Amino acid sequence: MSLTRVHNFSVSLDGFATGEGQTHDAPFGHAGERLHEWMFGTRWWHERMGQPGGTAGLDDAFVRQFTPGIGAEIMGALKFGYPGWHEDPEWKGWWGPNPPFHTPTFILTHHTRPPIEMEGGTTFHFLDTSPTKALETAREAAGGQDVRLGGGATLIRDFLAAGLVDHMHVVVVPILLGRGVRLWDTLEGLEKDYAVEAASSPSGVTHLTFTRAGL
Amino acid sequence: MSLTRVHNFSVSLDGFATGEGQTHDAPFGHAGERLHEWMFGTRWWHERMGQPGGTAGLDDAFVRQFTPGIGAEIMGALKFGYPGWHEDPEWKGWWGPNPPFHTPTFILTHHTRPPIEMEGGTTFHFLDTSPTKALETAREAAGGQDVRLGGGATLIRDFLAAGLVDHMHVVVVPILLGRGVRLWDTLEGLEKDYAVEAASSPSGVTHLTFTRAGL
Numbered sequence: 513m514s515l516t517r518v519h520n521f522s523v524s525l526d527g528f529a530t531g532e533g534q535t536h537d538a539p540f541g542h543a544g545e546r547l548h549e550w551m552f553g554t555r556w557w558h559e560r561m562g563q564p565g566g567t568a569g570l571d572d573a574f575v576r577q578f579t580p581g582i583g584a585e586i587m588g589a590l591k592f593g594y595p596g597w598h599e600d601p602e603w604k605g606w607w608g609p610n611p612p613f614h615t616p617t618f619i620l621t622h623h624t625r626p627p628i629e630m631e632g633g634t635t636f637h638f639l640d641t642s643p644t645k646a647l648e649t650a651r652e653a654a655g656g657q658d659v660r661l662g663g664g665a666t667l668i669r670d671f672l673a674a675g676l677v678d679h680m681h682v683v684v685v686p687i688l689l690g691r692g693v694r695l696w697d698t699l700e701g702l703e704k705d706y707a708v709e710a711a712s713s714p715s716g717v718t719h720l721t722f723t724r725a726g727l
Numbered sequence: 728m729s730l731t732r733v734h735n736f737s738v739s740l741d742g743f744a745t746g747e748g749q750t751h752d753a754p755f756g757h758a759g760e761r762l763h764e765w766m767f768g769t770r771w772w773h774e775r776m777g778q779p780g781g782t783a784g785l786d787d788a789f790v791r792q793f794t795p796g797i798g799a800e801i802m803g804a805l806k807f808g809y810p811g812w813h814e815d816p817e818w819k820g821w822w823g824p825n826p827p828f829h830t831p832t833f834i835l836t837h838h839t840r841p842p843i844e845m846e847g848g849t850t851f852h853f854l855d856t857s858p859t860k861a862l863e864t865a866r867e868a869a870g871g872q873d874v875r876l877g878g879g880a881t882l883i884r885d886f887l888a889a890g891l892v893d894h895m896h897v898v899v900v901p902i903l904l905g906r907g908v909r910l911w912d913t914l915e916g917l918e919k920d921y922a923v924e925a926a927s928s929p930s931g932v933t934h935l936t937f938t939r940a941g942l
Contacts, residue, residue, distance in 0.1 A: 525918075525935075526742060526911035684899075686923040686935065690915025696741035700905025703740075708901040710927040718925045718933050720740075720901065 514651050515658045515678040515727070518668060519578045521695070522547040522683040522717075528692035529665035536594040539606055541692060547685050550717045551575055560612070570713040574681060583654025585613050586646050588667035589621035592636070598623030605636065613662075616653040620646055620667065643667075643674045665695040672699055680706075680722040729866050730873045730893040730942070733883060734793045736910070737762040737898040737932075743907035744880035751809040754821055756907060762900050765932040766790055775827070785928040789896060798869025800828050801861050803882035804836035807851070813838030820851065828877075831868040835861055835882065858882075858889045880910040887914055895921075895937040 531543030
């Protein structure tokens with residue numbers, strides 16, 4: 513069975529997944545990298561950066577779920593680029609020539625363009641369609657493996673509202689951003705469809721997992 | 728040193744401390760008692776109800792901090808009563824003849840009335856003043872002990888914004904209420920003034936403590 517999964521999706525205590533004022537030079541606006549410092553401390557991240565060290569405990573165990581079993585990713589237009597990226601024909605995302613996805617990657621946008629093949633197995637496809645249709649397309653491309661939803665918050669919320677998410681890992685970071693894009697809005701009663709667990713880490717963050725009831 | 732403390736203040740994952748539609752028969756609106764079930768499971772609560780049993784782990788350890796060292800409480804008008812309670816001359820709060828405060832208890836309201844002496848040491852005083860002035864009055868009444876802020880969310884937020892909170896225990900309950908009164912709004916950067924810890928409990932809630940830096 514091919515699942516739809518969310519991993520390592522970080523929000524502030526007040527529920528913001530990104531800050532205000534996203535630009536070419538500030539992918540997370542005034543939040544900066546503060547929502548992701550927990551990740552940079554892990555051994556997994558250090559390995560990716562070719563560095564020694566890093567923690568090998570709870571944060572590392574969770575962060576490593578990102579890759580195994582994933583055959584495709586879907587992301588929103590504002591994960592792929594800054595507001596206005598579609599006016600730049602050379603824009604190929606934030607991640608350099610070898611993005612960390614290594615699978616077909618579908619970008620939901622009203623500004624489609626031809627696919628872009630990157631190094632390392634990532635190909636960016638641009639779709640202007642509904643969450644349900646996008647998931648059908650991505651699932652086919654995943655070849656029987658799972659589909660990861662990469663964010664941002666608006667995309668995750670749309671897929672949750674449509675009942676399309678099977679497993680979701682959210683990381684609550686103990687900071688108050690005050691402004692930005694919220695994850696939790698308009699999701700009253702979401703917990704009824706999921707088994708929810710919380711696990712606090714020595715790093716200060718709390719890992720939440722939502723697993724669809726019956727899975 | 729007399730501190731200003733918050734204990735057992737429960738919020739949903741989306742940050743609501745109470746639901747929408749608070750009435751005489753629904754003190755927490757559509758939230759019902761869902762934000763406080765973790766508390767009802769503790770040995771401390773069972774003891775108060777004269778019942779055997781209850782958990783004696785993390786939730787119980789935190790919930791018991793409510794009483795020791797407290798010499799007075801301050802609460803907001805909508806913790807004391809339903810919207811419109813001030814038009815009922817007989818209203819004496821939700822808690823029956825022997826309220827669980829057992830100290831002078833100050834209600835911040837625009838509708839003041841003479842003090843009400845209850846059983847068990849609780850006397851309700853009604854103040855129409857600022858957080859700072861209310862705290863001066865409560866601290867004096869506390870006789871060198873600490874002052875507890877009882878909520879609701881608007882009161883806690885006002886005291887946080889004024890820099891008046893020394894220690895705050897918030898319990899994040901894994902439900903999404905979708906609507907009601909939020910705790911975290913307009914508090915950007917609050918964490919800079921506090922040491923923050925998070926501890927998840929087997930009951931599913933996560934205990935957050937904010938302790939003022941340097942305390």
